[in-house]
Amino acid sequence: MFRTIVWFIYFWLYQIIALFFLIKIYFLKKFSTPDQTNAYIHKVTHNWAKAMVRATGSKIHVKGLENVPSHGPVLFVSNHQGNFDIPILMGFIDKPKGFIAKIELSKLPLVHTWMKLIQCVFMDRKDLRQSLKAMDQGIQILKSGQSMVIFPEGTRSKGGPMGEFKKGSLRLAQKTNVPIVPIAISGSYKIMEERGFRITPAEVDVRIGKPILLQELPQDMAKNAIEFVESTIKDLLYNS
Secondary structure, three states, X not given: OHHHHHHHHHHHHHHHHHXXXXXXXXXXXXXXXXXXXXXXXXXXXXXXXHHHHHOOOXXXXXXXXXXXXXXXXXXXXXXXXXXXXXXXXXXXXXXXXXXXXXXXXXXXXXXXXXXXXXXXXXXXXXXXXXXXXXXXXXXXXXXXXXXXXXXXXXXXXXOOOOOOOOOOOOHHHHOOOOOEEEEEEEOHHHHOHHHOOOOOOOEEEEEEOOOEOHHHOOHHHHHOHHHHHHHHHHHHHHHO
């Protein structure tokens, strides 16, 4: 419990300090180029996410970073075990990226502001029309050159079996022809969810697979692309 209290104090203190970074971003937007502004936003959020994860006492082991294209946008497709999946991917894969995130995160003060700055899209899965609108926003963000992350299970598995991927999850890649980078996260639920939302140090493995280009898949595989990507991530999760 002590670690949990300390972590949340650290989290909110960092949010207060981050107000000074927001002031700098305001002036960068007025007097600098978009590329310089976005590079600064990425630097701040990347370092923040890594600090938040390290503050839990956890160790993150990443395998396959060489599979992340250095140029151009990609769609990261990952399984989803716990609340720390987003900061893990932000802090340990050094490529600017936004997230298709649950709408509840939009209600967190300051966190919402930073998520908007990295071009996250908030999705209400209970509202089909809003979900489709969110996917269209994600498509436009990818077309603008920013990478995105999606968790096709739609909810956290919390250490249970990987859930079935939702149909339509790959629409972002199908409409933009960007590479899909499959990711398997193992053990992230142990940081928080395993002990009733108490912060606990954990060993987390992040395995990154080779990029998948949907337009280059054989016709039979392309028709069942979601199943192919799902099986690829299962192989990374259970057989690597």
